Amino acid sequence: MSVVDPENRETTGRLMSVCEISNAGLIASVRSNFEQAMMRSFRSLLSKWLALACLVLALGQPVRAQIKPITDLQPTVLLISMDGFRYDYLQRYSPANLNSLAANGVRARWLIPSFPSKTFPNHYTIVTGLYPEHHGIVENNIYDAGFNAIFKLSDRHEVENGRWWLGEPIWVTAEKQNQKSASVFYPGTEAEIGGKRPTFWKKYDQHLANDDRVDMILSWLDLPRQQRPTFLSLYFSDTDDAGHEFGPLSNETKQAVLKLDQDIGRLLAGLRARQIFNRINLIIVSDHGMATVKLSSAILLDKFFDPSLAERIFWTREIVSIFPKPGQEDVIYQSLKRSLPPTARVYRKSEMPARFHYSHSPRIAPLLVLPKEGWILTNKKDFAELEAKGETKKTRGGHGYDNQLPSMRAVFIAHGEAFKTGKLVAPFENVSIYNIMTSILGLTPAPNDGNFRITRAVLAGMKKARGPHP
Numbered sequence: 141m142s143v144v145d146p147e148n149r150e151t152t153g154r155l156m157s158v159c160e161i162s163n164a165g166l167i168a169s170v171r172s173n174f175e176q177a178m179m180r181s182f183r184s185l186l187s188k189w190l191a192l193a194c195l196v197l198a199l200g201q202p203v204r205a206q207i208k209p210i211t212d213l214q215p216t217v218l219l220i221s222m223d224g225f226r227y228d229y230l231q232r233y234s235p236a237n238l239n240s241l242a243a244n245g246v247r248a249r250w251l252i253p254s255f256p257s258k259t260f261p262n263h264y265t266i267v268t269g270l271y272p273e274h275h276g277i278v279e280n281n282i283y284d285a286g287f288n289a290i291f292k293l294s295d296r297h298e299v300e301n302g303r304w305w306l307g308e309p310i311w312v313t314a315e316k317q318n319q320k321s322a323s324v325f326y327p328g329t330e331a332e333i334g335g336k337r338p339t340f341w342k343k344y345d346q347h348l349a350n351d352d353r354v355d356m357i358l359s360w361l362d363l364p365r366q367q368r369p370t371f372l373s374l375y376f377s378d379t380d381d382a383g384h385e386f387g388p389l390s391n392e393t394k395q396a397v398l399k400l401d402q403d404i405g406r407l408l409a410g411l412r413a414r415q416i417f418n419r420i421n422l423i424i425v426s427d428h429g430m431a432t433v434k435l436s437s438a439i440l441l442d443k444f445f446d447p448s449l450a451e452r453i454f455w456t457r458e459i460v461s462i463f464p465k466p467g468q469e470d471v472i473y474q475s476l477k478r479s480l481p482p483t484a485r486v487y488r489k490s491e492m493p494a495r496f497h498y499s500h501s502p503r504i505a506p507l508l509v510l511p512k513e514g515w516i517l518t519n520k521k522d523f524a525e526l527e528a529k530g531e532t533k534k535t536r537g538g539h540g541y542d543n544q545l546p547s548m549r550a551v552f553i554a555h556g557e558a559f560k561t562g563k564l565v566a567p568f569e570n571v572s573i574y575n576i577m578t579s580i581l582g583l584t585p586a587p588n589d590g591n592f593r594i595t596r597a598v599l600a601g602m603k604k605a606r607g608p609h610p
């Protein structure tokens with residue numbers, strides 16, 4: 141695997157000039173009475189040999205010589221999120237680096253996302269060990285009546301405002317217990333939570349190239365021990381982008397998976413060059429899977445209730461959150477209950493099936509409409525726009541559906557000194573990842589919804605270990 145970063149390109153450049161100088165010096169020193177013809181052929185051979193030797197050096201050895209081995213690594217976790225990477229992509233698209241990590245480390249048959257199977261709720265569950273109803277990021281769009289404000293992904297001001305982010309993410313647990321953390325993107329890392337931020341963090345920039353993200357991680361690992369973070373996070377959106385645009389079974393999504401695998405391969409080469417590949421604890425996850433969706437399979441909700449009876453409605457294709465005007469909840473509920481087609485269902489928040497863990501936050505809307513897999517919820521106006529753009533003829537991908545559906549299944553791959561090797565474990569919920577990370581880092585975890593049995597199943601030498609919250 142080649143290691144190509146600005147540092148190495150510089151090294152290569154420096155080496156080539158050293159080679160050029162020594163080449164010239166050597167040739168100058170070979171002066172004698174030899175015949176001119178002999179001399180010319182000897183010179184030509186010698187310079188060819190030197191050029192070849194320098195090329196070989198420049199391509200291989202000096203890169204390794206330039207990167208210093210890290211010999212004093214503390215127990216360290218690098219959490220990598222591949223947005224929207226469905227569990228079956230590993231087998232379906234054969235990404236070699238990911239499959240090799242899975243074969244040599246731990247893989248869950250799949251990871252069960254939390255409901256709703258959307259990006260922000262699940263990312264924040266992974267790092268807090270809390271269900272969305274407990275950590276407050278209940279959807280990608282949130283209304284909080286207490287501060288009468290709306291949170292959405294495109295509103296940077298709110299995404300960076302700590303008031304939305306409840307519970308304690310792993311980087312705050314680490315910083316509070318005197319460990320350093322670093323993030324090249326992860327939902328929540330841009331906000332101050334519980335008075336803390338990661339020591340190193342970046343504002344989300346979807347255009348930052350994956351290579352640059354990887355280089356940032358490697359440069360933080362290159363810091364001296366006192367400054368080096370022990371928890372790092374790395375985020376990639378490629379598989380979610382392609383999955384939405386073309387559907388999970390498209391060639392474009394396959395190519396996105398294989399390209400991402402190469403980017404991860406480049407990270408692994410960087411870890412190998414630093415001699416920490418087998419030591420650092422990699423946890424590679426996704427937040428949810430991806431379902432095939434035909435936009436013609438649409439349920440136009442405003443045919444079935446009067447939206448003017450609601451104070452606000454968050455329209456997403458896979459979950460619609462309705463906040464009724466005072467006194468209108470029953471009217472809206474009865475109207476939907478009576479008239480919705482069998483492809484969608486309305487729930488009062490209190491009626492949501494217990495397995496969704498989606499009833500106990502004041503931020504969850506009083507009424508929720510959920511469609512069957514592959515169907516989209518929309519309204520007359522938005523659907524007309526989709527039709528006008530020719531969108532309804534396309535096959536696309538979506539997520540946010542019932543978190544137990546096979547199409548929503550995510551991945552969990554772990555590799556490193558703390559993990560078992562060659563271990564396939566049964567599917568588990570993503571609330572259990574936080575405890576795994578605090579155990580590796582020797583941190584006292586904040587109260588959470590995770591099951592410590594999972595920590596024992598994936599970590600080496602934990603047979604008799606008891607969880608902090610039995």
Ligand code: AMP
Nearest residue numbers: 258259260293299326327344346377380
């Ligand atoms: P969705 O598919 O709507 O659930 O969300 C996926 C989108 O979230 C991706 O396209 C990302 O660009 C976006 N995203 C990921 N991390 C962040 C972040 N920290 N801030 C804002 N948007 C983000």
Ligand code: ZN
Nearest residue numbers: 223224259427
């Ligand atoms: Zn996502």
Ligand code: ZN
Nearest residue numbers: 224259380384
């Ligand atoms: Zn998405």
